[in-house]
Amino acid sequence: MAASTIGLLHPGRMGSAIAAQLIAGGHQVLWCPAGRSAGTARRAAETGLTAVETVPRLLDRSAVVFSICPPAAAEEVAEDIGDYSGIYVEANAISPQRMIAIADRLRATVVDGSIIGPPPDEHSTARVYLSGPENAVERVRGLLTAGNAEPVPLANRVGAASALKMAYGSFQKTSRALAAVSHAIAGDYGVGEHLLREAAAFDGNALADPDGLPSTAARAWRWAPEMLEVAETARELGLPDALATASAEVLSRWADDKDDFDLDLPTTLRHLHRE
Structure with a gap:
């Protein structure tokens, strides 16, 4: 050119x-x-x-x-x-x-x-x-x-490129914020080394491998209350709890998918939208 x-x-x-x-x-x-x-x-x-x-x-x-x-x-x-x-x-x-x-x-x-x-x-x-x-x-x-x-x-x-940026940034930025809160909780209780060891053994990147999300939806009925416990832990330590409560809200959208391990990915994602 x-x-x-x-x-x-x-x-x-x-x-x-x-x-x-x-x-x-x-x-x-x-x-x-x-x-x-x-x-x-x-x-x-x-x-x-x-x-x-x-x-x-x-x-x-x-x-x-x-x-x-x-x-x-x-x-x-x-x-x-x-x-x-x-x-x-x-x-x-x-x-x-x-x-x-x-x-x-x-x-x-x-x-x-x-x-x-x-x-x-x-x-x-x-x-x-x-x-x-x-x-x-x-x-x-x-x-x-x-x-x-x-x-x-x-x-x-117009809007497609911006939507891609929002989709990517949603994970990239939020995951780092979540990591910061996780390390702060572990540090306050003196278990930071153990958190690092568990993190090293963690398998999977949900953004790169979305096929695991239907399994998340099927187990979300158990995970949502756990995230509320995380929120309470964060609040007691003077840490931000909004990310944990927001995660609980996301998981609650899958309440009707309890133990349905036959879900496909399009259905899983559709259930996140408000009807």
């Missing part, structure tokens, strides 16, 4: 890493330093971004604009682009509902993007999932042909 001029709103750690991949592909990446911190300016300079005076100037010169910012700022950043009519890659970790609402408000052609993995560099690879209008998705995919940001086109549907 011929070299393009691309705008970036605004260069944080992940945004700068994606920009570096675009620059490696021969593209020019613009950013606007107005109102940004010295740390951001340093990062932009190290990455090789080209500074422009204002966001409108950035938009005038950019065929494609990437928004990669903290989730809470997604709408505010989108509002900055006004009547921009190019391709706007909304690549923040936001819900499909917020993604669609942002797309509906903009004149730009919106590509829904989600980035999974560490900031890409010579040692690390990230996947950049893309969904939305096919021609726009293909244009963005073609920009990411160099470096370690791997573009992955999805369905022709």
Whole structure:
């Protein structure tokens, strides 16, 4: 693909890493330093971004604009682009509902993007999932042909890439929060070494092997009360108990599947939805 001029709103750690991949592909990446911190300016300079005076100037010169910012700022950043009519890659970790609402408000052609993995560099690879209008998705995919940001086109549907990010993040982030509470409980009672030994013997990754979930549903009637006991333990130690009570709520959705070890996976997942 011929070299393009691309705008970036605004260069944080992940945004700068994606920009570096675009620059490696021969593209020019613009950013606007107005109102940004010295740390951001340093990062932009190290990455090789080209500074422009204002966001409108950035938009005038950019065929494609990437928004990669903290989730809470997604709408505010989108509002900055006004009547921009190019391709706007909304690549923040936001819900499909917020993604669609942002797309509906903009004149730009919106590509829904989600980035999974560490900031890409010579040692690390990230996947950049893309969904939305096919021609726009293909244009963005073609920009990411160099470096370690791997573009992955999805369905022709705004919201699909964001849904994947939410599904992955739900497990990735929550599992670490759960691990922190588990180690805190064990540490308070002086049994941390034993927890580590049991963890090392633990077999299975439910995200990578969902075929084990029907068995979970069949046993959930026993596990839900156990999670309430975990919640009580956490509360008594001054630890957060919401994750344990939320797990009990999830498990309670399978109450009618008690000891039904003939469940299939689609039925198991369907029973999680409220009727």
